[in-house]
Amino acid sequence: MLARAAKVLFEELELVEEHGTDVDVAALWAVLEEAAPRAAVMTAAATVVSMVPEDEDAAGVTRRAALVTRYNTVKPFLALLGESKALSAASGGKRVLAGVRALPALARRKVRVKPLLPREVDDELVPPVWRKAVYANPDLPQGAVDRDAYVVCVLGQLHRALNYRDVFAAPSLRWSNPRARLLEGPEWEAVCEDVLTAWRTSSARSVWSSTPSCSG
Template sequence: MDGKASLLRRHGDSRRLATLLATAVYLTTRAVDDALDLLEVLIATKLLAKAERETVKEKIKTLTPPLDSDADEAWRSMLVTRFGTVRPFLKLLVKVVDFGAAPEGLPAPTALKSLPELMGRKKVGPAEIDTGLLVGSWRRLVLAAPHLEPGTVDWKAYVFCVLEQFHRMLRRREVFAKNSSKWGDPRAKLLAGQAWEQAKPTVLASLGLPAAADEHLAARAALLDGTYREVAGRLPDNAQIVFDDDGRLHFAALQPEPEPASLLDLRAAVNAMLPRVDLSEVLLEVFSWTGADTAFTWVTGGEARLKDLHVTIAALLVAHGCNVGYTPVISGVDALKYGRLSHVDQTYLRLAT
């Protein structure tokens, strides 16, 4: 991905073919990462969060709500009305992305792959869905909605039930994409077998862990139990924490402490001392302190340096960092002419540098 066209042309056929294959594999992985990033944004912020905001008016958010709580039924009912948002991508999602799962998360992708067969049908029976995924209010919305005919289920509600479970398992990596780096199986990169046995003593020593996991887990369990009992003992006297009739935990809103006058004066004094200068001048000054411009080397590895190269590099960093392109930094100076900027951009500004 870092190579320039002029450099790639110099490679032999076998090297170019290998580069093409590596690029295709890399871009496929990036494409899956991007697709699942968008799915995360859609489900977490556009569907679940928005539906919940429209039905929950309280300013104090509850912590760790139980999955079978009826408090979720209102926003889940609202969610079902947004089926048009997910219809376009569901069939493509299960067709293009190859999902795997740990044993606990396996029902979610299995149910997800079955959704295209159910979508659009007038009648879907309980035997055609995974009722084990119907937790809490989803069971009522899918199996016992008032508009349902006997022996049928609300398949639209089931779609969102599966998506919610799938999203939860995907974030926990109980479900993963097989050809993804960000959303892939975290266990795939773990050492195993002889490789792990060789590295194990070094890893344990560097982390300060005992050889037996039971000893470490017992100590963690004792610490957790002691901390839990300590916190529980202080709850009766803590006015900031309240339990409601359903057993949910509520935290009172924390009020910010007022900023002291000395901090306000210090902030005003520091702001007054900061000069207003061009960003490129800041970069050039930092270059003079650190010599950071020398880290940008020619793509061929040559030692020759162009005259005023640091000026060109500073201009390119501004152009790319501010996403404004070459035009605002071009001038009549040789170091800032278009040809010079383009040449340095292609040969000095690389991922490796």
């Protein structure tokens, strides 16, 4: 029904565009209702919206559902990960690290007795592609958060932050903090002019719109 109505709508809009006339809304509705009653079209549209994911494809939904089933695999490591003193974060990763720190408590939570509520998790750590899995599990009470999905989602955010070095580990070669290797204070001042002189004569000069200084 929705497909028939859409076909009529597109044909009428093409005619309007072809003749360069204004859209007559009343006339357009009259033509559409020849294909199906307005109320029926609206009902059909609501049905389609309820059945078709708005922001993701079926493969993505299936992939995330499969990841959630791995919760029991990662659960034994959550306490070790969340309580680890080896992890630190730059400003861009502090929120992710705080979410990771909260995972041990979530793992101990008896969610069947006390469902997890949205206010008890960090919504900023749930990207659009994860929102349905985290907030709309039909097997949970209305308004409850899927703890397993949220935990796996946060672990995904941690992995991303590690790749971007917003979260880092020490000691580590691969996941260490690259900022820790930067010179500061007297050590930087001692080599600053030599470094900048070399920079000014290199091909990198064309990349920047302004010339850096030792103080910058």
